[in-house]
Amino acid sequence: MNTTYRMSYKLCLIASLAGLLYGFDSAVIAGAISHLSNYFSLDAISTGWAVSSVVLGFMIGAFSGQFITNSLGRKKALVLTGFLVTLSSIFTAFPYNFTLFIIFRIVGGIGVGLGSATAPVYIGEIAAQKVRGKTLGFYQMMIAFGILAVYLVNALVASWTPSPEWATQYSWRYMLGAMSIPGCLFMILACFLPESPRWLIKKNREEEASQIINAINGNEYDSQATIAEIKRSFQHQSATVNSERLLSKKYRRVSLTILAMALLANLCGINAVLYYGNILLENIGIATEKTAYYQQVVIGIAFFAAAVWAVYRIEKYGRRKLLIIGSLVCFLSITLLGILIWLGVTNLFMLAIMIVYILFFGGTVGPILWIIIPELAPNMIRDKLMSWATFLIWSGSFIVSQTFPMLTHSVVLNKLFNGSFPFFLYGFCCLLWFLLNVFFITETKDKSLEQISAEMSAG
Template sequence: MTSSTHTNYGFVTLVSIVAAVGGLLFGYDTSVISGAIGFMQTKFHLNSAMQGWVVSCLLIGAIIGAALAGFLSDRFGRKKMLIISGLLFTIGSIISALSPTINLFVIARIIGGIGIGISSTLVPLYIAEIAPSKNRGRLVSLNQLAVVIGISAIYFVNKAIVNAGDQSWDVNYSWRWMLGCGLIPGLLFVFLLLLVPESPRWLEKQGFDEKAFKLLEKINGTDQAKKELADIKNSIQKEASGSIRLLFKPGFRIALIIGVVLAILQQVTGINAIMYYAPEIFKKVGAGTNASLTETIIVGLVNFLFTLVSLWLIDKVGRKTLLIIGSAVMTISLAVVGFEFSSAHPNGTLVLFFILLFVAAFAVSFGPIVWLVIAEIFPTNIRGRATAIASVALWLADFVVSQFFPILLGKTGPATTFFIFAILSLFAFIFSATVVRETKGKSLEEIETEWSTH
């Protein structure tokens, strides 16, 4: 018998790690294109607009996947939909690597993107629904750590593949290997998901009381499981209709605004422009191909290290405080990069330093916390669909940035581009300080009750 007060951290952490492998796919697939796009541009003679489309077509799939994920996961379960996301990612990786034409490549990337959209929406939600309140921030943020590991790993994979042959090899084959290697984490994710349970909150919503209780008991012990199950039942009964109209009630309307606005701000403050186009940015300050790829690897390592810092701080300092500090540092960093690019001879070392500072600040704040807050703030009955709304907003913003960044960079130059990102980061600072509410240490049902009483 499980102790009446014991929290089974080993079990919860293991389940969270398995789910977070979905983040690895997310990081891998969104960043693999950074190493491939230059060679694909030569291979398929892509102009700036087409180059932006090749990078951002994945995000069309992600928008579709995120839009479907909420409704389908509320109906069929978080676990089943995560398995489907892994299969779609795997299929997309294989077809994109073998594509003889740019049109088939785009279709393959959209298929993989649907998988990414589903997993990016459901992994944080699934972990939030299974994690104990006091560790929920850290456990949900394992997803962001996995995203960053995927981003960092692909920089090393790209560099190794590029070094395996000459320029002709790179243009014809290296990008295919970069994309095809996604098969490995995709299949790993599907296999590992077969070993984890369904979300206890979803089980209870479907009427599987005994299964939900046994899982909660395994996580937190008998006494806490009884209390938590009672809270979940009460929450479900209070909002029995499960209608999306619930989000437009006075209290939950603020939750929806916070979720959607934070999701958009995570993207439009410039992180993915830097991640997708880092080699091209560093070439603007005179770095050669190898040097720019090396500096891109440094960006990935900083992202990884400061995501670890965020895992340590998130349940201690709180969500709101980290968002405020992070967005302040992001604003300053982007402004300095903009000023450097506006000078006749930008200092490459200074540009690298402040881009790294921006990435560090983002990794501690907006990187993990936005996904966490989106997974925490919505009511149990419609959490899947509500999370999907915020995720669709996030992916739409990501699409706009990745589609138009190369055009903006080409027409207005890097200085104006980074000043725009700095202004958006300033807005993120103001929004975090004035609108976002703290959710540290509260159960999902307590958070829901707070919204319903405002």
């Protein structure tokens, strides 16, 4: 590891653990949902609510992130993330009733949503310029690792006993309760992070910012020049704060581009695979209840491997090229899966198609989304734009997670499409994402945040 960037890697790796919480908290339901549904006797709508309620929390946390990170700072927001996730894990594992389960599932979602709005901003602002893309990739890598970790936990818990009664009563409790371990660990580690220099400069705490900039880049680095550049980017903006900034003439193009990227990302269907993977694999006839857990582990390994690849290749190939290739392959693979389901095909080739989809989403769209949004967002609206973008990311996730069981149980849609309709819908969104990349996304590789901010404002 380059010693010049050792501090950047260390701080960004700690902050990126917020992504692990996101991956763990969102994917844990894949193993727990069938037994949870049996325990509470849930119908299709309630099952969707048990899954999607956490996404509602994501949306609340993401939207509130702009106020919390701006007033309290990035560091305290990350500490709060760990606390809320730990609290949620304990109370969702031992709920008095389904209502209490939903309340604390939302609480955990608020923590994860806050972390998802804060961690990429913190990493983008504190990392040295030369390694910013790689360190922002840590966040997606940790999301993927969290997903893989929880799939392994789910498979381990499911293997403890073949008793269906035990599974209904207790297995989902262990799965959900395991979240308290990474949640508590992250809360403790976040307490040792320094504050973002850009936030400190915005709060007129330049001496503290200078010390942190030198610690990150080395004592020979000209921190005063960096501070002056950051201050100039702030001075060109109005001192008032209002909602029209995002869509003012100066920012309209970049804001609409980022918001469209955010909304379409999860409408591509990734959460149907990650949240309902066990049920999906069983429904299309390529897995039993037991083997579905292990096939989910294979999917988790593919997702993690893709994220690791992205971290090490993002600076070589750039953002835009990878987004175009990834979104095109996602469109082709998810559409082909829909065609095979429509034709009634049931073989392991379908699992291979799902893995291809996972590999390209996890290696391109997933990680680059979190890298390019904070890069494209101009300095003075980065907090708000990142919060709105994250809010829309979770809106898409909420739509998919709430409607997937409803679409798959629809008598009319099943008669017309034989269970394939959701995948054709996700394929159409992948196509829109591809066109957005081709015509509206610009490259951000090897540019400072201030340079990107100036270019986007001028555009």
